[in-house]
Amino acid sequence: AYDRAPQLFDWLAALEVAGLIALVFWFLAYRFLIQKDVTFFHTSVPRIGAGIIVGYLPVFLIDEVWDLARQPLPYLLAVVLMLGFAILLYLYVEVHSRLSDPRRAFARALDIFLLGMIESAGLGLIVTALLGPLMAGRNWGLGQVQALAETRHTLAPFVGELPRVLGVEPFWVFPSAVLLMSVLAFFIGTFLQLLWEDLPITEPL
Secondary structure, eight states: OTTTOHHHHHHHHHHHHHHHHHHHHHIIIIIITTTOOOHHHHHTOHHHHHHHHHHHHHHHTOHHHHHHTTSOHHHHHHHHHHHHHHHHHHHHHHHHTTOOOHHHHHHHHHHHHHHHHHHHHHHHHHHHHHHHHHHHHHHTTOOSGGGHHHHGGGSOOSBTTBOSOEEETTEEEOHHHHHHHHHHHHHHHHHHHHHHHSSOTTSOO
C-alpha cells in the first residue's frame, strides 16, 4: 500500500512522532513542572520505564544492533519473539510469587508486559527520531543526514513495500529499528535492574 500513497504514509509517520514528542513535553512541562502531578508516573509502573531507559543506553549506540535491524523480517521476528517470551516468562514468575492464581498472575504479567512494550516503543520512536538519522546514515550507508530523504530508497523494504525509513525532515521513523530496539531495551533493562538492585521490575520505587 505504501507505493500507492508514499507521501501519506510519510506524513502520518511524521505526525505520530511529532505528537508523541508534544505529549512528552506536555507531561514534563505542564503536568510535572507546573501542576506537580505525578499520578500517571506512579500508575505506569515506574521501574519498567527506568529499566527501559537503562536498556536503551547500550542498545541504541551499538552499531551491531543497527546492522541487525537491517536484516530480513523473519530473522527480526525470531529474535523479537524469543526475547519477548523471555520477558513475559520472567514477569509471570515474579507476579505468580505474589498471586497464587495462575490465571490472574498471567493476566497481570501480560498487562505489565504490554505496558512495558508500549513505553519502550514510544521511547524508541522519540530516540530514533532524534538520533536515528545519524546512526542509520553511518550503519546503513545512507550518507549525510541531510540526504536521508533521497538515499533511504536504496534500502530493501521492511515489510512488503514499506521502507525501513519513513517520515519527513526532521521527524523520521525507523520501523525495523524501533521493533528490535524496543524489545532489546525492555529485555536488557529488566534483567540489569534486577542484578543491580536485587529487586523485581514490578516493585514500586
